[in-house]
Amino acid sequence: MTSMHFRRNAGRALAALALAGSVAVSPVAAPPAHAFFGGGFGGIVYDPRNHAENILSAARALEQINNQIQQLQNEAQMLINQARNLASLPHSSLAELQASVQRTQQLLSEAQRIAHDVAAIDRAFTEDYGAAAAAGDFDARIAGARNRWETSVAGFEDALKVQAGVVGNIEGARAEMAALVARSQSATGALQAAQAGNQILALQSAQIADLTAAIAAQNRAQSLEAARAASAEAQARENLNRFLDYGSGYTPTTVRLFGG
Template identity: 40%
Template sequence: MKTRILPAALAAVLSGALMFAQPAAAARIVFDPSNFVQNTLTAIQTLQQLHNQITQLQNEAKMLENQARNLASLPFNVVSRLRANLALTQRLIDQAKGLAYDLAKMDRDFARLYPEQYAATISGDQMFRDGQERWKNALNGLQTAMQMQAQATKNLTDDEGVLADLVDKSQSAVGALQAMQSTNQLLALQAKQSIQTQRLQLTQDRAASLELARQAAASERGREVRRRFQGSGTPYTPYPVNFYNNQ
């Protein structure tokens, strides 16, 4: 009986051992190196793609920011100040007395007051009045030139302030548009000064021309006086003392 019981007990023990051994074998984790490496590479590639996308978005945001700066307008404009300065010099020209700056009217007045030759019918009294008017024209031309010089001097002081403001704004420009607008306004200042210089030169040349024309007319008047004094043409009549002083 013992011989029969012993193999049965041994079989039962082995059967129980197998039953307990199966769950342990099923819970064991198997490490696959090739699969782990592949999963790691996939994760790295995914992170790299995310990093590239973030960098691209940052670059696009920077580009939009730069475009906004380049399109920003300069919050400063000196054109009105420059026009105001030029208007002052133009007003002096418009107010100038004597020969008009209008070409047609100037031609008529010049032909009357500065004749190449006096007609024999022109009286001595008319010659006197013409001489007085020529003297006034020369005086007014000189006065206008000196007024223009004084105004140009004042405008130059104002231009120094404009230039300082423009340089300050151009140095703090945040974009291409602001830098370009600063440059354009600097060019406008230069153009304004050029126009002002031309006007100043115009009035100075006008004063000199009026004086030369007065001297030429005085020479012709002297020739006519001598001719009449000698008995040719309208009889000579003496002129007031101040007539000779004003010629």
């Protein structure tokens, strides 16, 4: 706005000087090449054309300075924008998200009897499930069946605990989501917006981890129950075979009666 105002005033001044110069050099007036003023002032010479050129040169120099000032202002604004784009988001959900995931992991690690461990599962199924359920005497088979039943009940209890923990994390996730969305909408630069978006993705990852834990715990309980049922079936067949096994059967022998 200042530059346009200056250009408009400079144009008017140049037009006025041009008109004055045309009058000064008009054939009607027929002035001399140089105008002299006042003999008592030591013969000062005034050249209108030279004066107009000096003013025009000064106007051009001033316009260049004004352009440079405008360029510096643009560069300063660009630096301000860059500083905003590099400003870090003042809110972080990392600690809360890590705590939420750790709570879920803690619930999974508290699994009773058979843990979420490949070696532990392999050992348990080798010793107490499948064909092993039908091994041993009657008392051992009864103890094994009871142990498998208790393991299935504990699996369902663990699944309920994990599900309760996941449900408890929902409120915290909702609060963090609201805070991150608000920060994203009020972000002053690209970095803050990107960081808010990354934290929202991290929150979604934590929720996916909770969902995975709940599904894993539920499937564990169902798998233990299915294994118990399969082992019970194998044990029942063995019990029936032992019940129907009459040994070598009846062998007739000679009997001597008294008084013969």
